[in-house]
Amino acid sequence: MLQVEAIVKSFDDFKAVNGAHLTVGKGEIVAVIGPNGAGKTTLFNLITGQLKRDSGKIVFKGEDISELPPYQICKKGITRSFQIVNIFPRLTVFGNVQVGVLSHQRRSSNLFLPAQNIAVEETKRILETVGLSDKEKSIAGSLSHGDQKILEIAIALGNEPELLILDEPTAGMSPEETLATMELIKRLAQMRGLTILFCEHDMDIVFSIAQSIMVMRQGQTIIQGNLEEVRSNKEVQEAYLGGE
């Protein structure tokens, strides 16, 4: 479904991503792991168009998307959540999710109908799925960090993506919240048939839900494979797992 080929991105002289490869098949849950500064977030920013690549290719459903701006990539069916909470703090929880839903339904430019009556059902369904229904009237900025991270995912769901990209979905969460989030991700993948690409620091999480794992170091792909292949790879052991 998604192929990233030999992608390169430098900031001045620093090569944040230096020829990484990634393949994501339909319906898969794929994890990207690697030490801090390996280029995971940069890679995601390249895929979703927040950054422009220097060279290489990003192909989604047979179409080269590496030159498209973020909002068009989103229309193709890829949405994402962000590592640092990136919500609309002044809007309500409902309003936050509705922004995505309205955009997906191409009704955002409607000028004269009251928004509170549009796309209500879809929005509520998403809130129910992620378990934020009871907080829908709260101002998003006042939520706890864990809830804001969940809201991140909920906003992304509004676009009914085929590929959902989650950048450290559990960063800064308590162990219970982390567990709940992982359950949510698994459930989303099953219920909605979502393809999910995420990166994560916590090895337990990665090994418990990912079907395919890509390991990055210094902007390069060391290996992509299933759990066993990754575990048994010498280079990975040295670079990453060996340290634990």
Add this chain to the structure above:
Amino acid sequence: MFKRIVHSKGLGSAVALFIVLLILPPLVPRFYVYILALIYVTSLLAMSLNMVVGHGGMFQFHHAVFYGVGAYTVALVLTKTSLPMWIGFIAGPIVAAITGLIIGWFCVRLTRLYFAMLQISLGSLIWAIVFRWYSFTGGDDGIHGIPMPSLLSSLNNSYYFILIILVICLIMMYMILKSPFGNALQAIRDNPQRCEAVGINVRRYQLLGIVIATFFAGVAGVLFVVLERSVFADLLFWVFSLEIFIMCLLGGWFTFAGPILGAAIIMALRTFVGKYTEYWTLILGVILILVIFFLPEGVMGYFQEIFKPRTK
């Protein structure tokens, strides 16, 4: 009752206020009728700016240009052409919106301070043209004695006309801000990057927001001509833009009706304190400092906070 006005939910109170304002003219001295009408015109201008600044999060520092363009358009149509008068009235807002489209088209390519700087530069360019082009705009003399339809000949009739147009515009603005587009605009203000990531073409929405706001600024410009029957280059001067920016800040730019309050405060200060001292802006400065420190959400924002319905 006050709570309801503040929350703009109390339709009843708003209607009551509207009726009071309607029956006021025969009861108060002419001077007050004039000042009230001027406050309405300025309120509409401040409200239009707030669509971009408060709800859209764009630093439209030179908004008065569109007010001036609206006013000059109607003035020029009424004095230099023999077209029916209503065409002038309609052309004002439309030309203002087209000017907004052209300036905005460049500005939305930049963000924050760069947006503001470019906006001031392009706006000042238009001011300079109006200020120097004597044969067409009258330069710094302006245009005076603009003929008005007989229906608007008396001050009271102008007052009613301005009040009714203001109310219509406010209703339209309210609907726009509560529409999906309004939501998207406020979402862009809060987080443009995230909006792009959910598929919103940020620049296009910002541009549309500017066009709508400049249209209403043009309406305000037309209303100014209805009231004053003259136009002058100061209408487009950047100092005036700063003044309406302060109105939004003072009233509270995250509220709907805040700018009206801000406009009323500043116009009242200018009129009543300005009578005693030409340094009335000094008092404005002190008030502004106090507001920024103690009421960062503006006067209206402060009252909204106090009268917020307790959610339990």
